[in-house]
Amino acid sequence: MDERTLEDLSRLKTELAEADRVLVGAGAGLSASAGLSYLDEGAFLLHFPEMYRLGYRCQYELVGMRDSDWTPGRKWAYWATHICYVRETVPSLPLYGKLLRLLEGKDWFVVTSNADRQFLRAGFDMDRVFEYQGNYDVLACSKRCTRHTWESLPALREVKAHIDHETFECPEEFIPRCPYCGEYAEIGFRPENHEEGFRRYADFVNSSADLRLCILELGVGFNTPGVIRWPFERFCRLIPRATLFRVNRGYKDGVGYKGYPQVPEDLGNRAYPLDLDAGEAVDWLLGEKT
Template sequence: MYEQEIAQAAALIKNADALLITAGAGMGVDSGLPDFRGNEGFWKAYPALAASRVEFSSIANPHAFLADPKQAWGFYGHRLALYRKTVPHEGFQILRDIAARMRLGCFVITSNVDGQFQKAGFDASRILEIHGSIHHLQCMDPCRETVWPADYLTPKIDEEKCEWTGQLPTCLHCGCLARPNVLMFDDWHWQPLRHDLQRGNWRVWSDLPKKMVVIELGAGIDIPSIRRTSEAQRVPVIRINPRHPEVRSETGVSLPMGAKDALVAIWKLL
């Protein structure tokens, strides 16, 4: 199935000198991570929030930390613990192997906040996390632009209530409530310090390739930032998405498959 498209994708990769990997939430599904596709998918992963009809856009919102910080940190603390224990699927290693064959290697642009690319061994200086990272914190206030690692946090969550138990995380500088350094809905106080540094790295690297190819994985259409980023490069795009694989460019390839299965199939031809 899709033999022609897979062969076209492999041919584009063989002809490239650099790889841009763009990834949305669908990239983590094969690692066992939930895909918050609509409220039903979100509530399936968080039944405690389903019972109170709390929508994803309401809990993934800085206002939630003001209205009910235990619940907000219950949600984000659970996600932090989940991402820490998740093992990246074999597709991540295939992407590294593909990049290793190219003169300029690869760069990653992702809307995911899970840190899975770093965990899979990708060079942190070649990753742009456009929505920030759950593995870093900032002041809720914010008292300053500082961002710091969340490594010292040990989430303890009452999953039946989706609540953080014990002392809530606080700012290292002023002692006020801390929050994840994640760009949320209606978020005017997200601190983009890490993001700006990462974007600077991207600008430098993106001037180097002469024949770049994009492999886009699991990027949705509801928030199309990643899809637009892929298309903005004006190079061939291999779009891997089981639900919305359409590509606009005539030089692109549409693969209606899951991320891992598509990468395994492409790698067999390389």
């Protein structure tokens, strides 16, 4: 670790200790650093051999492919494979538990773009975690006949058990349906209590206006910058005693995604870029690594 990074990490440690509140933003880079990387070609080949055969090389190419021209049977085969993998094959990742320890005794709030539920599994108080893009655990009606969302995993396990591995399709009769109108279900992502979570997030930020606020970004790149990255820069501009720490390392090139830890120049000495894996930073802050 270079001297500049060490200096900025020390500054972050002080800020975590002395700030009134901590606002954490967590992106895909946090889960990647924890061991769930959507760019990992080896894991992809192991767990998604059919998709590898179709020419895909990592999950990142597939996440969010709702508008692809796949048949409903193919889409459900993919979603069931992907979500059962993330929710049931991948364990609760220790880095999340460490992050929870780091926040212990502080007044914190987390906003995340991750749908993988690692915060829930690590034991975070989910009233203090806003999953901005929802999570994998809910299904919704594709025709929006109701705002109700329901548990996805039982239906996805059923899909997974019936995938035709030659064609990588789920037979029509096993595609999940809306229990109200009978149309296809879809991956809901945003559960019906989503707005409630957003209100809690907004309340936390609004009531921090006059406080010393440590803003800590972990693994947030330019995939969906409007979700965490840009709002966090704005909060730092608007809240006079806020300091932004942007912890992210660049990732594998070739699929158009890198970490970009840079911070806007106008934030001056209230924003610090840390070109580090989230896991390295958390370990250092907990004193588990020098």
